[in-house]
Amino acid sequence: MDLQECRKELDGIDRQLTELFERRMEICGQVAQTKIASGKAVYDGEREKQKLDAVEAMAHGEFNQTGVRELFSQIMTISRRYQYRLLAEHGRGVDLGFEKIPTLKMKDVRVVYQGVEGAYSHGAALQFFGEDANVYHVERFQDAMKEVSEGRADYAVLPIENSSAGAVVDMYDLLTGFNNYIVAETFLPVNHALLGLPDAELSDIRTVYSHPQALMQSSRFLNAQEGWRQVSCLNTAVAACKVIEDRDKSQAAVASEIAGKLYGLKVLKSSIQNNQGNTTRFVILANRPIYREGASRISLCFELPHQSGTLYNMLGNFIFNHVNMVMIESRPIPGRNWEYRFFVDIEGNLEDSAIANALKGISAEALNMRILGNY
Ligand SMILES: C=C(O[C@@H]1C=C(C(=O)O)C=C[C@H]1O)C(=O)O
Helix, strand or coil: CCHHHHHHHHHHHHHHHHHHHHHHHHHHHHHHHHHHHHCCCCCCHHHHHHHHHHHHHHCCHHHHHHHHHHHHHHHHHHHHHHHHHHHHHCCCCCCCCCEEECCCCCCCCEEEEECCCCCHHHHHHHHHHCCCCEEEEECCHHHHHHHHHCCCCCEEEEEEEECCCEECHHHHHHHHHCCCEEEEEEEEECCCEEEECCCCCHHHCCEEEECHHHHHHCHHHHHCCCCCEEEECCCHHHHHHHHHHHCCCCEEEEECHHHHHHHCCEEEECCCCCCCCCEEEEEEEECCCEEECCCCEEEEEEEECCCCCHHHHHHHHHHCCCCCEEEEEEEECCCCCCCEEEEEEEECCCCCHHHHHHHHHHHHHCEEEEEEEEC
């Protein structure tokens, strides 16, 4: 056979495959009807396993055996997608347990952040809730989560991701450890300023204090200054505090401008960080599953065993519902070697039927799916 003839033959086979696919889907529709009547779950893992073993046994040679396994795993994923859709049309959609609200309550609320006054988290809280917001701080991320879950604070503002350093991994573990929900996000540019005493000038400076990260992130500017000593501190706010307390004009701190304002320091030079676009994404957490009208991003997590194809199958729930995934992170599950918890962000609103379908699929097929928020 030449190429022309081969392709003609393939066209005929593909026509048959398509016809058979459509017939198969029709039967799957009938299966869905029985499930609507009986209340049985769409996903039947045992039946799928038997099916994959059976088709594999029918194929010849290792390559084809793996191939049909993969093919049928996909076909069954599509079959389930279709069934979830039919179930949703019959009012058997998922109750995701979230309440839609017109706007977030922003007035007379208590807001907690982690760290000290003048830290970037403080800046993020004021950026989102306004300069006059009723904010307070705690020492650790988990303390902030606890303040919210136990109702002492209405919201917590915590960093989740930095544009150059990546995910704040501790936060991911905490998101599953507490029943708090992400209700909003805010992006704070990480702008390090050089702060000195009110009567100091740039030419007076000999020693610079800051957190090692901030010193490193401002290395280009700092290293270009001849004879400046760089000294590490616990955090940027402690550095600012030291400068004001020592009353020495030759000392400066690298910290946020808000720290400067708080401690009464003068901005000797703003935006001294190497990377001008450096931004941190903060999430706002509340202790109730609420989402704003028009919310467009959903964060969720689920667990998967360390087996080939499990993640691929799970992500099929997004692909076949045309849901766009914008972030994925994995974290080991404590105490369960080689099993992972995945954190995924998708675009959409909990009211969209495609989203409900995808989430229903994942909740049936993965372990411990949790919607962390729609914001
Ligand atoms: C069609 C069914 O629903 C699902 C899809 C399957 C398939 O397409 O073969 C198999 C098992 C179920 O997970 C069924 O239960 O038979």
